[in-house]
Amino acid sequence: EPEVTQTPSHQVTQMGQEVILRCVPISNHLYFYWYRQILGQKVEFLVSFYNNEISEKSEIFDDQFSVERPDGSNFTLKIRSTKLEDSAMYFCASIGPYNSPLHFGNGTRLTVT
Amino acid sequence: KNEVEQSPQNLTAQEGEFITINCSYSVGISALHWLQQHPGGGIVSLFMLSSGKKKHGRLIATINIQEKHSSLHITASHPRDSAVYICAVLRGAQKLVFGQGTRLTINP
Numbered sequence: 001e002p003e004v005t006q007t008p009s010h011q012v013t014q015m016g017q018e019v020i021l022r023c024v025p026i027s028n029h030l031y032f033y034w035y036r037q038i039l040g041q042k043v044e045f046l047v048s049f050y051n052n053e054i055s056e057k058s059e060i061f062d063d064q065f066s067v068e069r070p071d072g073s074n075f076t077l078k079i080r081s082t083k084l085e086d087s088a089m090y091f092c093a094s095i096g097p098y099n100s101p102l103h104f105g106n107g108t109r110l111t112v113t
Numbered sequence: 114k115n116e117v118e119q120s121p122q123n124l125t126a127q128e129g130e131f132i133t134i135n136c137s138y139s140v141g142i143s144a145l146h147w148l149q150q151h152p153g154g155g156i157v158s159l160f161m162l163s164s165g166k167k168k169h170g171r172l173i174a175t176i177n178i179q180e181k182h183s184s185l186h187i188t189a190s191h192p193r194d195s196a197v198y199i200c201a202v203l204r205g206a207q208k209l210v211f212g213q214g215t216r217l218t219i220n221p
Contacts, residue, residue: 031207042214043156043199048207056207089154102146102209104156 002026006092006105013082013112021077021108023092029103031095032075034067036060036088037107043091049075082112116140119200119212127220132187134215136200139181143203147174147185150197150214159185159198190219 005024013019025032034046047057049067066078075094079086092105117138126132136145147159160167160174162183167174171190176183187194200212 033207033209035209035211037154043201043211045209045211050207056205058208091156093156101158101161102148103158104148106153106155109154 002103004092004094004103004105006090006108008108009106010109011111013110015084015112016081019079019082019110021079021090021092021110023075023077023105024073025075025092025094026096026103027073029094029096031055032069033093033095033102034077035091035093037091038085038088046077046090079110082110084112086110087112115213116210117200117202117212119198119215121215122213123216123218125218125220126190128191130190130219132190132194132217132219134185134198134200134217136183136185136212137181138183138200138202138210140202140204140210143205145176145183146201146203146209147183148199148201150199152196156199187217192219192221195219 007022032049035043037043045058047061047067048055064080068076089107089109091107093102095102120135144161144163146161149157149159162176171188173186195218197214197216199214201209
């Protein structure tokens with residue numbers, strides 16, 4: 001069965017550094033998402049992406065965050081200047097047409113020190 | 114107040130028991146998802162509902178749009194069902210709002 005793949009599985013970075021989290025959604029999917037889950041808390045919506053542009057974003061998704069689909073397969077989340085509070089598990093997800101199920105990647109655990 | 118509330122937060126049961134997890138929401142939705150999060154952190158979609166009832170194996174999900182309530186049932190529960198079960202509602206076309214999850218532990 002096709003999968004959403006995320007890399008790396010774990011990233012450690014220093015405060016103030018830029019990080020790029022990578023995702024390869026399922027190939028025929030149309031909608032792409034990033035979510036995050038701070039340890040011990042619920043999953044939170046960050047951003048949705050459709051037709052090569054952001055379709056919706058949460059209040060968490062401020063100017064420090066950006067998303068791109070640079071080459072038609074990868075879907076990236078960039079955090080420009082990481083803060084300690086950005087430490088979380090970041091999940092990518094994608095969905096196909098006609099109300100098909102959401103498919104999640106296994107997540108990238110980001111640790112900001 | 115959270116837009117999506119799940120109950121109970123924690124549930125421990127014996128193998129074979131019938132399990133019910135509840136989800137109430139306070140906003141208009143276009144669909145509701147039930148998700149399973151494994152101890153390693155991975156998330157799997159179990160159901161997407163916009164009305165009525167769906168069944169997959171030992172899992173049954175129901176939704177009552179008028180009452181803004183959904184339930185997830187597990188029949189003949191098994192230790193491998195132990196996970197966090199998350200209700201998430203789709204607001205508009207794109208935005209998922211998540212409940213806090215129900216941690217289910219099934220003892221052998």
